[in-house]
Amino acid sequence: MEMIGLIDLLFIIIPFFLVNLVLILFSTSHFPLKSKIPLIIVSYSLLITSLIFSVVLIFHLHFGESFLIHIHELHSPTIFNFFMVRIDSLGVLILLWSISVSISAFILSQIAILLLKKTYERKSISQDVLNARIKSEFSESTNKLITQYNIKFFLINNQNPILFSFSHFFIKRRHNNILISNSFLELCDVDELEVGILHEIAHIKYRDTIFKPILNAISKLMFFDLVLKKTKKKYEEKVELRADNFVIELNKNYKLLAKLLIKIEENNSNQMKKDFIIKFDEKSKSPSDFSKSLLKNRIQNILSS
Numbered sequence: 001m002e003m004i005g006l007i008d009l010l011f012i013i014i015p016f017f018l019v020n021l022v023l024i025l026f027s028t029s030h031f032p033l034k035s036k037i038p039l040i041i042v043s044y045s046l047l048i049t050s051l052i053f054s055v056v057l058i059f060h061l062h063f064g065e066s067f068l069i070h071i072h073e074l075h076s077p078t079i080f081n082f083f084m085v086r087i088d089s090l091g092v093l094i095l096l097w098s099i100s101v102s103i104s105a106f107i108l109s110q111i112a113i114l115l116l117k118k119t120y121e122r123k124s125i126s127q128d129v130l131n132a133r134i135k136s137e138f139s140e141s142t143n144k145l146i147t148q149y150n151i152k153f154f155l156i157n158n159q160n161p162i163l164f165s166f167s168h169f170f171i172k173r174r175h176n177n178i179l180i181s182n183s184f185l186e187l188c189d190v191d192e193l194e195v196g197i198l199h200e201i202a203h204i205k206y207r208d209t210i211f212k213p214i215l216n217a218i219s220k221l222m223f224f225d226l227v228l229k230k231t232k233k234k235y236e237e238k239v240e241l242r243a244d245n246f247v248i249e250l251n252k253n254y255k256l257l258a259k260l261l262i263k264i265e266e267n268n269s270n271q272m273k274k275d276f277i278i279k280f281d282e283k284s285k286s287p288s289d290f291s292k293s294l295l296k297n298r299i300q301n302i303l304s305s
Contacts, residue, residue, distance in 0.1 A: 109213035113168040120154040120179055130155045130180065134197075137190045141250065145201050154179045161187045161264050165200035167209035176204045187263055195247050195257040202246035208239045237294050244298055248305045258302040265295060 130153055135143060154177060156162070162181035167174050178200050188196065203209050212235075219232045248254040 106214050109217050110168055113166050113213060116166065117168065117175075117177060120156060120177075127153065127155055130185075138194050138197075139251075142194055142198060142201075145198070145205075149176050149201060149204050151176045151178055151201070151204065153177070155182065155185075156180075157182055159183055161267055163196050163200060165203045165209050166213075167204060167207075174210075176209065183267075187267060188260055191253050192256045192260045192263075195251055195253060196260055198247045198251055199243045199257060202243035203239065205246070206239065206242060208243070212236075212239065237297065240294060240298055241301055244302055245305075248302065254305070255302060258299045261295060261299055261302075 134146070134153065138146075151165075152175070156179065158181035160181060161184040162179060163184050165176065165178045167176045178197060184196075185193065203212075215232055215235060219228055244257060247257050
C-alpha cells in the first residue's frame with residue numbers, strides 16, 4: 001500500500017498541467033503551417049515525455065493496486081487527523097490528466113477570447129449606429145434581454161456574413177459580446193436580424209459561450225479520441241437546437257430564423273440548392289428528404305414548430 005500526500009500530488013499535477021497548457025496553446029494557434037511545425041514537434045515531444053512519466057508512475061505504484069491519498073485537516077477540531085480516500089492508481093492518473101486538461105482548456109479559451117475581443121475592438125466600425133438601430137428597431141422584449149445580459153455589440157468589415165457570440169470572465173463577472181459583420185447586415189432585414197441575435201442571446205443565457213470554447217480546445221488536443229469527437233458533435237447539435245427553441249418560444253417571427261439560415265448557407269455555397277428546396281410559407285410545415293446534418297435538422301425543427 002502506497003501513501004501519497006497532497007504535496008506529492010501537486011508534483012504530479014503540475015507537469016500534466018504544463019504539458020497540456022503548451023499542447024492546447026499550440027493546437028489552437030493560428031500560425032502559418034511552416035511556423036507551426038517546430039511548435040508541433042515540441043508539444044508532442046512533451047506529450048511523449050508525459051506518457052513516459054505516467055508509465056513510470058504506474059509501475060512505481062504497482063499497477064492495479066490501490067493506494068491512499070491523505071489530506072491533513074488543519075481546520076477541523078475533530079479527533080480525525082486525516083481524510084482517507086482509497087482510489088486505484090490508474091484512476092488517479094486518468095483523473096489528474098482530465099483535471100489538468102480541463103483547467104488548461106479553460107485558461108487558454110479565456111485568453112484566446114480576450115485577444116479576440118481586443119482584435120475586434122480595434123476593427124469595430126460604426127458601433128454607435130448599430131446600437132441605435134438595435135434599440136429603435138427591435139422589440140422591447142429583445143432590448144430587455146440585451147440589457148439583462150449586458151451584451152456589447154461589435155460591427156466589423158468582412159465579406160462573409162458573420163454573427164456569433166462570445167463571453168469571458170473578469171473578476172467574477174461575465175462579459176458577453178455579439179459580433180456582426182457588415183455583410184450580415186446587408187444580407188438580412190430587421191426582423192431576420194432580431195431573430196438571429198435572439199439565437200445568440202440564447203447561447204449567452206445557457207453559457208454555451210463559455211463551455212463550447214473549452215470543449216473545442218480539449219477536442220483539438222485529444223484529436224485521437226473518437227468518443228470525444230462524437231460527444232462534441234452531439235453537444236453542438238443540442239446547443240444549437242436549444243437556442244433555436246429559445247427563439248421559437250419568444251418571437252412570433254421565429255420562422256424567419258430558418259429563412260436566415262438558408263440565406264447564409266446560400267451565400268456561402270450553392271450546395272443547399274442541390275440538396276433540397278424549401279417553400280417558406282405557412283402551408284409548408286416540414287421539408288422532406290432531410291439528411292442528418294445539423295443545418296437541416298435545425299431548419300426542420302424550426303419549420304415543424
